[in-house]
Amino acid sequence: MFGLFGKNKPVKVRGNSGDRKYGVAAKNVKELIKKGCQLLQLPPSGARVCLYEDGTIVTEEFFPTLPDNSELVLLSKGQTWSGVLGDIGQLLSTDRHADALIEAAKDLLSDEKSPKRRKVLSDLLQNLEDRADAESREEDEDWFNGVDARFKTKSAYMKHNCESRIRGYMREVNDTTKSIQRAKVKAEFLKTSQCLVEMLKNDKYNGNYFDRTEKESGRLCTKEGWFTCQGAFDEELCRSLHSINPYGSRESRIVFSTWNLDHRIEKKRTIIPALLDALQNHKTADINLDYVYQLLFTRANLKLVHIACHNKGAHNLLCDTSKMLRAGKHVFLFFFYINKAVKHI
Numbered sequence: 001m002f003g004l005f006g007k008n009k010p011v012k013v014r015g016n017s018g019d020r021k022y023g024v025a026a027k028n029v030k031e032l033i034k035k036g037c038q039l040l041q042l043p044p045s046g047a048r049v050c051l052y053e054d055g056t057i058v059t060e061e062f063f064p065t066l067p068d069n070s071e072l073v074l075l076s077k078g079q080t081w082s083g084v085l086g087d088i089g090q091l092l093s094t095d096r097h098a099d100a101l102i103e104a105a106k107d108l109l110s111d112e113k114s115p116k117r118r119k120v121l122s123d124l125l126q127n128l129e130d131r132a133d134a135e136s137r138e139e140d141e142d143w144f145n146g147v148d149a150r151f152k153t154k155s156a157y158m159k160h161n162c163e164s165r166i167r168g169y170m171r172e173v174n175d176t177t178k179s180i181q182r183a184k185v186k187a188e189f190l191k192t193s194q195c196l197v198e199m200l201k202n203d204k205y206n207g208n209y210f211d212r213t214e215k216e217s218g219r220l221c222t223k224e225g226w227f228t229c230q231g232a233f234d235e236e237l238c239r240s241l242h243s244i245n246p247y248g249s250r251e252s253r254i255v256f257s258t259w260n261l262d263h264r265i266e267k268k269r270t271i272i273p274a275l276l277d278a279l280q281n282h283k284t285a286d287i288n289l290d291y292v293y294q295l296l297f298t299r300a301n302l303k304l305v306h307i308a309c310h311n312k313g314a315h316n317l318l319c320d321t322s323k324m325l326r327a328g329k330h331v332f333l334f335f336f337y338i339n340k341a342v343k344h345i
Contacts, residue, residue: 009063012071014052015040016079021071029063036074046077054083130248132225143250154225154247155213162210165261166297170200173296176272182280189276191284192292199293206297209261209304212247220304221245227256229306233264233315242306258307263295265317271295274319288326295319 008025013036022039026032029049037044049058052071056062073081134140135153143154151157174193180186200206208214212225221227225247229238246256265271275292294300 009066010068011066012069013039013049013074014071015042016073016075016081023069029058029060032063032072033074037076040074042074042076048075049073050075050081052081052083055081130245132245132248143247143253145250155211158225158246159207159211161257162261163205163207166200166205166207169267169296170197172267173272176276180276185276185279188279188282188284192275192279192287192289195284195289196293196296199289200297203297209299220299227259227304229259229309230303232305232309232311233262233303233317234311235309238306238309240306240308242309244306260305260307260310261302262305262310264301264303264315265295265319266315267296269314270317270319274321274324278324282325286325288323290326291320291323 008027010023010025011032012021013024013032014021022036024032024035024039026035032049033044033047036042036049037047049072050056051058052073055073058066058072075081131140131143134143135155137144137152140154144151144157147157151160170193173196177186177190177193180189208218209220211219212221212223216223224245226243226245229240229242231238244252244256244259246253263271271292275287278287
C-alpha cells in the first residue's frame with residue numbers, strides 16, 4: 001500500500017556486524033536496499049534485508065505490513081543473520097561491551113520482580129564477570145577469598161580439591177577395617193588398603209582431573225577450565241547440558257564443590273563388599289589390585305556430575321567377579337606395592 005500511494009515507510013537499518021543503526025524511509029524493499037547499501041557502504045548486488053529479531057527475510061509483499069521503525073538487518077551476498085540471539089552471542093564473545101553490559105544487567109536486576117528473569121540476569125552477570133583467564137592470586141584476589149594462602153594459583157588449588165576428594169574415598173575404604181570381625185580377613189584387607197594407598201601416591205591422587213594445566217588426556221575440563229556434567233550413572237550424556245567453570249569466579253568455585261565424582265559401580269554398596277567377599281577365601285596377593293583401584297579412584301568408574309544428576313539411589317551395577325582375582329603373571333605387582341606398603345605399617 002505504501003508503494004501504491006507513494007508513501008515512505010520509516011525503518012531502522014543496521015549491518016551484519018556493528019551496532020550502529022540508521023533511520024531510512026523507503027517505498028519498497030528495492031529502494032530500502034539501495035539507500036541502505038549507500039549508508040553502510042555495501043555492494044547492492046545480492047543484498048537483502050531481514051528482521052533483526054529472528055532473521056526472517058523481508059520480501060516486497062512483506063514490507064508494507066511492517067510496523068513503522070521496525071529494526072532490520074541489511075545483508076550483503078553470502079552473509080546470514082540468526083536473529084537477536086546471534087547478536088547477543090557476538091556481545092558475549094568480546095570484551096568490547098563487557099563493562100556496559102555488566103552495568104545494564106545490574107540495573108535491570110535491581111528492579112526485576114520476575115524470578116525467571118532474575119535467574120537469567122544473574123547467570124548473564126556471572127558469565128560477564130568471568131575471570132577464568134586469570135590464574136594467580138595476584139591476578140584475581142577475590143577468587144582466592146577463603147582459600148589457604150599456600151595456594152598461589154587456581155590450578156594448584158583445583159588439583160588439591162580433586163586430591164582431597166580421592167583421599168576421602170580412600171578414608172572410606174580404611175574405615176571398613178573397623179567393622180571386619182575375622183582377624184585374618186582384617187589383616188588382609190589392611191594389606192590391600194595399604195597397597196591402594198601406594199598406588200594413589202604414585203598417581204598423585206589423580207589430582208590432574210581438575211587441573212586445567214594438565215594434558216588433555218589427563219583432565220576432565222577444557223584448557224580454559226570448563227567442566228561438563230557427564231550425566232547420571234545410567235545415562236551416556238547429561239540431559240540438561242550442565243556446565244561450569246570454577247576457574248571463572250569465586251561463586252563458581254564454591255558451586256562446583258556441589259558437583260560429585262560419582263561411582264557408577266558404587267563404592268560402599270558394591271565395590272568394598274565385593275573386595276571383602278574375595279578376601280574371605282583369598283589373600284591380598286590374589287586380588288587384582290589394578291581392577292579394584294580403577295573402580296575406586298579412576299575415570300574408568302567415576303563420572304563428574306552436577307548435583308541434580310547425582311542419583312543417590314541404588315545403582316544396581318555389579319563388579320566383574322572374573323576380574324577381582326589377579327592372574328598369576330601379575331603377582332609381581334603385588335609384591336612391588338606390598339613391599340612399599342610394609343614400610344608404612
